[in-house]
């Protein structure tokens with residue numbers, strides 16, 4: 001295993017320990033190398049950083065606050081705080097990454113952006129960022145998901161994007177990523193592929209983590225200001241792992257325990273094994289023959305059969321710990337936060353809270369200071385939750 005630091009940069013070929021790398025067809029290699037060079041250059045350029053920060057403040061609404069949760073804290077016997085990514089424009093942390101990648105697209109002189117989307121959240125964020133900069137935008141979405149998430153398809157179209165239904169494979173997120181990569185090979189000269197999480201070939205996992213690290217950097221300073229100091233635990237839900245990587249980045253060099261919470265039906269750390277998918281070596285849900293298995297979760301944002309390679313490394317090294325929670329606990333947590341604090345969370349986020357409520361007095365000592373990354377708002381999920389709670393079909 002290479003000797004990298006905690007939340008340090010990957011090695012020159014994009015490895016986080018045994019994971020990561022760049023497993024792409026020959027034809028995509030130049031695009032990945034060009035992107036890496038452009039990102040390194042931009043991330044060292046104060047004028048780019050300034051533009052990124054200014055956009056986050058003027059367009060996204062950053063900094064998002066850290067909110068103490070006193071009623072829920074009292075119920076659980078904890079000191080609980082939430083980092084409010086639900087208050088960011090378009091309703092989740094995804095826009096932070098999109099702002100970075102759209103600015104980078106323009107800086108590279110490219111005029112078009114493509115993206116994959118599952119439930120449509122990353123597609124909507126990408127269409128939003130593209131509209132702001134006047135970039136053409138195409139979003140690949142599994143045909144099954146375009147039917148399940150009709151309203152998000154319309155949102156993307158309103159924002160001027162073209163949505164392409166993907167009819168290969170299981171016609172869901174995994175196939176949308178494959179299709180976006182296939183498309184990218186044919187148009188790298190004028191097109192950037194905006195991956196939506198800390199996954200894919202190098203430099204994506206590293207670059208996306210850097211664009212999301214604003215979450216943790218802000219939160220650490222805000223907790224100091226609130227007099228809360230360093231939290232005992234930092235807890236985030238994990239699909240591909242971008243909101244978790246973003247908040248972990250602010251606490252990697254502290255004593256805080258870093259906790260990632262996966263959906264039981266998509267738990268790449270608990271149930272996965274090492275393999276290669278979508279340009280990276282990581283932990284994946286696969287059968288004994290290396291066939292990728294479908295993830296199953298009530299929250300579409302966690303329905304990915306893998307995890308970003310840096311998380312696989314953090315799990316391996318023990319610096320971060322990963323747990324899984326089931327759908328029923330998640331529904332309880334969804335209601336609990338809504339009723340006790342007046343915040344309706346995304347179903348993805350409710351996974352992180354479900355783990356906290358389950359483990360108080362067990363893995364979490366009573367009285368502990370806990371920072372929850374509130375990755376997104378629940379507006380998109382209320383119809384689904386209503387059906388589940390009311391027992392409607």
Ligand SMILES: *Cc1c(COP(=O)(O)O)cnc(C)c1O
Nearest residue numbers: 197239240241242243301348376
């Ligand atoms: C997409 C999404 C996630 C999962 O993605 P990560 O890359 O793991 O952060 C979590 N929460 C919300 C609200 C999302 O929209």
